[in-house]
Amino acid sequence: MTGPALEARAVARRGAFVLDVALHVDAGETVAIMGPSGAGKSTLLAVLSGLVRTHEGYVRVGGREMSAPAVHVPPQRRGTVLLSQDAHLFPHLSARDNVAFGLHRHGIRRADARRESERWLERVGLPGVGARFPRQLSGGQQQRVALARALATEPDVLLLDEPLIGLDPETAAEIRAMLGDQLPAAGAATVLVTHDVVDAAALADRLLLLEDGRRSQHGPVRDVLATPATAFGAAIAGVSRVPGRVGGGMWRAGRLALPAPSLADGAAVALVPTGAVRLAPRERAASDTLAVWTATVTRLDATVGGVRARTADPALGVDLPVSAVTDGALRIGGDVRFEVDPAHVRLVAGV
Numbered sequence: 001m002t003g004p005a006l007e008a009r010a011v012a013r014r015g016a017f018v019l020d021v022a023l024h025v026d027a028g029e030t031v032a033i034m035g036p037s038g039a040g041k042s043t044l045l046a047v048l049s050g051l052v053r054t055h056e057g058y059v060r061v062g063g064r065e066m067s068a069p070a071v072h073v074p075p076q077r078r079g080t081v082l083l084s085q086d087a088h089l090f091p092h093l094s095a096r097d098n099v100a101f102g103l104h105r106h107g108i109r110r111a112d113a114r115r116e117s118e119r120w121l122e123r124v125g126l127p128g129v130g131a132r133f134p135r136q137l138s139g140g141q142q143q144r145v146a147l148a149r150a151l152a153t154e155p156d157v158l159l160l161d162e163p164l165i166g167l168d169p170e171t172a173a174e175i176r177a178m179l180g181d182q183l184p185a186a187g188a189a190t191v192l193v194t195h196d197v198v199d200a201a202a203l204a205d206r207l208l209l210l211e212d213g214r215r216s217q218h219g220p221v222r223d224v225l226a227t228p229a230t231a232f233g234a235a236i237a238g239v240s241r242v243p244g245r246v247g248g249g250m251w252r253a254g255r256l257a258l259p260a261p262s263l264a265d266g267a268a269v270a271l272v273p274t275g276a277v278r279l280a281p282r283e284r285a286a287s288d289t290l291a292v293w294t295a296t297v298t299r300l301d302a303t304v305g306g307v308r309a310r311t312a313d314p315a316l317g318v319d320l321p322v323s324a325v326t327d328g329a330l331r332i333g334g335d336v337r338f339e340v341d342p343a344h345v346r347l348v349a350g351v
Helices: 042-050 095-105 110-123 139-152 168-184 195-203 221-226 231-237
Strands: 004-012 017-025 030-034 057-061 064-066 080-084 158-161 190-193 206-211 213-222 237-245 252-253 256-259 268-272 290-303 307-312 316-318 335-340 346-349
Touching: 004 042, 017 030, 017 042, 017 206, 030 042, 030 195, 030 231, 042 057, 042 080, 042 158, 057 307, 064 346, 080 139, 095 110, 095 139, 110 139, 139 168, 168 195, 190 195, 195 221, 206 221, 206 231, 213 221, 213 231, 221 231, 231 237, 237 316, 252 268, 256 290, 307 335
Parallel strands: 030 190, 030 206, 080 158, 158 190
Antiparallel strands: 004 017, 004 057, 057 064, 206 213, 237 252, 237 268, 252 256, 268 346, 290 307, 290 335, 307 316
């Protein structure tokens, strides 16, 4: 086979919303898809899998036309498997027979399919559970069975729709590690839709950000997270993306000023880690080592470890301990003094 294992220009229309995104994935490669709610992530998977028929664009698997204006190959004949956050196991079949079902449908004799299914259950970390029914398995075990069933048929394309979202953190970490082992070995072109940047960083070769039905950024995972091009990209990378201007060796946005001796005058973006900003003591003054400014708090959001304060002039996200709220240091509409070490901020020329 030459060229990408999966090549597509996925187009779908739902009222005023239009999905139009190009994508290519090589065999053995994983591309992660991230985007805000309503960006079109699940619609993209539906188009790629054939669940949604499109009269625009195209989907090719191994160079074969699967979707085109006059072509629509049914999902079961595409060599494509879609695995969602719900394992969708047959409740009346054992774990062994759930895996064997797909193999038998592909022409493998029932006895051989059951033996092969036991091998796949071992590969996904479930030796000895073949006789159990789905109701006897935990959510994480059910997802492992579903993955074994998907990979056992050796699909050309594997589509994963947030497969870890309903699992507790420990189970999700275990299955993430298992996916890290199994996906490259499977050799399929994998598209992973996720809301968790850890999934993208751990499992994907490339990251595609989808916003309003369009591709807003695309490239190696590290590159996209290092230099986010949009506010959403910045949010998942754990930074605030603040447009400003450089003049006279200083970058400014609102009431925040940072030294920029190496940048020419003009537009520039500051990438400020949300955890790098702290509350400044009243007596603190700006210096060569610290930038200090006053900002108005516009919103407070709970986080796992505390609170994220959103500020205006400039717009920033600041991660602080919950004590900042309980002690009265933060309140919506209040002015607060912040400080940041400029060494922790990355300035990028352009907007």
